Amino acid sequence: MDDDASRALTRYDAIGGQPVSEAAAGAILTIELGAIRENYRRLKARLNGVRCAGVLKADGYGLGAAQVASALAKEGCDIFFVALLGEGIALRKAIGPGPDIFVLNGLPPGSEPEALAAGLCPVINSPVQLKAWRGTARDAARNLPAAIQVDSGMARLGMAPADVEALAGEAGAFNGIDVRFVMSHLARADEPQQAANEEQRREFERLRKMLPAAPASLANSSGIFLGPEYHHELARPGAALYGVNPTPYAPNPMLPAIRLDAKVAQTREIGAGTGIGYGHTNRADRPLRLATISLGYGDGWHRRAASAAWFEGVRLPFVGRVSMDSIILDISALPAGRLGEGDLVELIGPSQSVDDAAGHAGTIGYEILTSLGARFHRRYTGG
Numbered sequence: 001m002d003d004d005a006s007r008a009l010t011r012y013d014a015i016g017g018q019p020v021s022e023a024a025a026g027a028i029l030t031i032e033l034g035a036i037r038e039n040y041r042r043l044k045a046r047l048n049g050v051r052c053a054g055v056l057k058a059d060g061y062g063l064g065a066a067q068v069a070s071a072l073a074k075e076g077c078d079i080f081f082v083a084l085l086g087e088g089i090a091l092r093k094a095i096g097p098g099p100d101i102f103v104l105n106g107l108p109p110g111s112e113p114e115a116l117a118a119g120l121c122p123v124i125n126s127p128v129q130l131k132a133w134r135g136t137a138r139d140a141a142r143n144l145p146a147a148i149q150v151d152s153g154m155a156r157l158g159m160a161p162a163d164v165e166a167l168a169g170e171a172g173a174f175n176g177i178d179v180r181f182v183m184s185h186l187a188r189a190d191e192p193q194q195a196a197n198e199e200q201r202r203e204f205e206r207l208r209k210m211l212p213a214a215p216a217s218l219a220n221s222s223g224i225f226l227g228p229e230y231h232h233e234l235a236r237p238g239a240a241l242y243g244v245n246p247t248p249y250a251p252n253p254m255l256p257a258i259r260l261d262a263k264v265a266q267t268r269e270i271g272a273g274t275g276i277g278y279g280h281t282n283r284a285d286r287p288l289r290l291a292t293i294s295l296g297y298g299d300g301w302h303r304r305a306a307s308a309a310w311f312e313g314v315r316l317p318f319v320g321r322v323s324m325d326s327i328i329l330d331i332s333a334l335p336a337g338r339l340g341e342g343d344l345v346e347l348i349g350p351s352q353s354v355d356d357a358a359g360h361a362g363t364i365g366y367e368i369l370t371s372l373g374a375r376f377h378r379r380y381t382g383g
């Protein structure tokens, strides 16, 4: 993969198209490709010989689809899933021919020639999409690969059971389609006690029997941990590769894959009674030492997040509101002068995981990762 191609794919590594140097940046996002590779190996070990794809939608959950793809390729991963055709086209340009790239959301009507030209495989989610891809195959005078997705009980994407039943009786419905996988997606895989998992699995088995025989795929990250009945012939993990806990009901079996450190822009001392930040939502009840860091909701750090930064194991609570480009920390717990301009404090790392940060923001690790913004210096290690 050449640098231009990887830059073209990564939405987030530049301000106005220019990469941000470590010295210039307000915050540094470290992406540990070695940890992502180790997470892939851990999932493979659990899958016991079943094939394992890499899900790279939303630019590899915000971490850089091209960089993650080339790291996973070194572990033998040769099937990738993106959400949108545009993501697939960019990923193909970045990684070149070879690996299969599936487009989960299907192809918007009229875009089939672009998908064909880029050598992408649609995930076909409806009879309309099936007909369109059949037409594309006819025009191309060859069979074209695709996955067929069925809705086994999530009501989001995939052929409804009635559609599958109708297609089963239709001669030539799959003419020209090389069905690589029949797949479906679980709504509650992170809740192993829920009967919905078993119901979806059974419905998937029923529906796939009506479709052309092909390898089956059901499990996302959490689905892998539901047990071998959910593994079929291909698993499709995303979040677990990036260190998000696929088993929220138990300790995280994955390695953390990112670190986020923000720079101190300024420090100050304030007296008791001083109002802090927009709206003076916080007022010092005693003299405080404060540090303002260069990271805010404009970088994807949720404004509502009640949170803290960390420095050498010391918790530095946010005081006042999160601003667009800055957050004020109470650093009174550190010795005077310990933290100065340009020093880095940890937002995500050994003291605070992605899942912890999500908990403070009332959201999930997926949203924290995909929110990480455009202004960081991005450092890749272990590729």
Ligand SMILES: *Cc1c(COP(=O)(O)O)cnc(C)c1O
Binding pocket: 055, 057, 104, 184, 185, 219, 220, 221, 222, 236, 237, 238, 239, 240
């Ligand atoms: C996002 C997605 C995945 C990956 O899910 P994770 O929970 O991140 O592992 C797999 N399959 C489909 C259809 C998806 O939309």
